[in-house]
Amino acid sequence: MPVEPVHLTNVGFAFGDGALRRPVLRELDLTVAAGEVVLLTGPSGSGKTTLLTLIGALRAMQSGSCMVLGQELLGASQAARVALRRRIGFIFQNHNLLGFLTAAQNVAMSLELHPDFGDDAARFAEAERMLGRVGMTEFASVVPAKLSGGQRQRVAIARALVAGPGLILADEPTAALDRQSGRDVVELMRDLAKRSGMPILLVTHDPRILDVADRVVKMEDGRVVG
Ligand SMILES: Nc1ncnc2c1ncn2[C@@H]1O[C@H](COP(=O)(O)OP(=O)(O)O)[C@@H](O)[C@H]1O
Ligand SMILES: [Mg+2]
Structure with missing residues (x-):
């Protein structure tokens, strides 16, 4: 195999x-x-x-x-x-972030089925940590419409990577x-x-x-x- x-x-x-x-x-x-x-x-x-x-x-x-x-x-x-x-972490041309959620909420959504993050607070903390790794700490509570294209794609990367996928x-x-x-x-x-x-x-x-x-x-x- x-x-x-x-x-x-x-x-x-x-x-x-x-x-x-x-x-x-x-x-x-x-x-x-x-x-x-x-x-x-x-x-x-x-x-x-x-x-x-x-x-x-x-x-x-x-x-x-x-x-x-x-x-x-x-x-x-x-x-x-x-x-x-x-x-698998997916990243598309058009970020596909949910417009009514903040950057951190968009990233935290990827952890909803993750066994290590059982509650909202834990998911949120991990999402903020991941946003830090893509240089977006200060935008955690900002909605996508208020971000530039590059910033949105950074959030999309954080969302794709936060659950520790085996492949991007x-x-x-x-x-x-x-x-x-x-x-x-x-x-x-x-x-x-x-x-x-x-x-x-x-x-x-x-x-x-x-x-x-x-x-x-x-x-x-x-x-x-x-
Ligand atoms: N859902 C679909 N139904 C029918 N034909 C499709 C569909 N999606 C893509 N194709 C056709 O398949 C070929 C390959 O498309 P695609 O994989 O999107 O290429 P690329 O991403 O390299 O531009 C194209 O000729 C496209 O028109
Ligand atoms: Mg294509």
Whole structure:
């Protein structure tokens, strides 16, 4: 059994049925090693988001093998997929913070099912500690609308990391940010991940951040090409 956090073999995926069936991933192999930061790049429509949603157990596998944190996702039950999702930190292009909650409340929500944080006070304290690690201490009680794009993405990073996930999946996390805040956000993710040995698989077509990766994987038309 592979020990890598992510190990894909011969993954295929198609949208639609019958005459409308359209393959978007073909014969795809990909591995992410423990503690590794991998950037997945390639043109729009090449299948990057689809691949990330399969690895994140957000979508059911169709063919091939997709081992994530020791769980085979081909044929996995809905319950197994839900359980796996709880062990993954997701970061999206549009932060997805809840607008009516403060930064700290948004982060604390990620701990609601965590056995080590049984009450609101404990969750809140841990959320504030995590906000400190992303440089957002003084914004703990601020709502997202009052934050800049870069600050919101920092809160989203805190939310993704607070429960100590085994893997971070990020889809274009810098797309809505200007050059400098985009870079800052990705460097912050990398530093936090490196400190805890957590691997990151990050989709981007932003060439300005490729150098933060341990490895860059390029996709084209549903295949890994380099
Ligand atoms: N829900 C969907 N239904 C049908 N086709 C889709 C769906 N999502 C994506 N696609 C198609 O799959 C291909 C890959 O899309 P996507 O994974 O989003 O690529 P990328 O993230 O690299 O831009 C594209 O041709 C896109 O139009
Ligand atoms: Mg995409």
